[in-house]
Amino acid sequence: MPDLFIHHEVRPAFYDLDPLAIVWHGNYVRYFEVARSQLLQRFNYDYQQMAESGYLWPIVDLRLKYVKSATLNQRLDVRAEIVEYENRLKVEYLITDLVTQERLTEGYTIQVAVDASTKQMLYVCPPVLWARLGVTP
Numbered sequence: 001m002p003d004l005f006i007h008h009e010v011r012p013a014f015y016d017l018d019p020l021a022i023v024w025h026g027n028y029v030r031y032f033e034v035a036r037s038q039l040l041q042r043f044n045y046d047y048q049q050m051a052e053s054g055y056l057w058p059i060v061d062l063r064l065k066y067v068k069s070a071t072l073n074q075r076l077d078v079r080a081e082i083v084e085y086e087n088r089l090k091v092e093y094l095i096t097d098l099v100t101q102e103r104l105t106e107g108y109t110i111q112v113a114v115d116a117s118t119k120q121m122l123y124v125c126p127p128v129l130w131a132r133l134g135v136t137p
Contacts, residue, residue, distance in 0.1 A: 002134045005081035006042060008035040009098060011073050022069035028105050029062070032093045035080035036109065039091065045132040053128045054116050057089060061110040068104045075099055086137045087124055088112050 010031050018024040040046045050057050070076055075098035084090035088110050095105040113122040113129070130137055 008078045010076040035078040043132045056114040057111040064107040
């Protein structure tokens with residue numbers, strides 16, 4: 001079975017900060033999004049390829065747990081891992097300080113497959129996802 005995870009480095013810029021000089025809470029969702037996109041690109045199934053395969057993959061659930069704030073120019077590791085792919089696509093995230101390995105933020109997203117032509121949600125992920133991931137349900 002292939003490794004279903006990636007690591008992505010982020011360095012918060014000034015515009016990522018709030019008035020308290022820490023990363024604004026909403027930017028963690030963006031960090032998740034970038035890591036998830038890179039993970040899916042690794043399997044040649046990013047958003048454009050999803051649409052070309054006839055499926056839309058909206059996020060239907062998102063969870064974030066803030067453990068400790070990130071700061072300006074802090075080297076962050078965003079780990080994204082696909083942990084479910086049979087009935088839904090669940091990606092778990094862990095953001096740590098790249099130097100100290102201290103846990104800063106964790107969470108997950110859940111996406112479901114929707115037939116692009118009928119707009120009907122599927123209750124089992126389409127075979128194209130399994131083929132791209134190199135897994136079997």
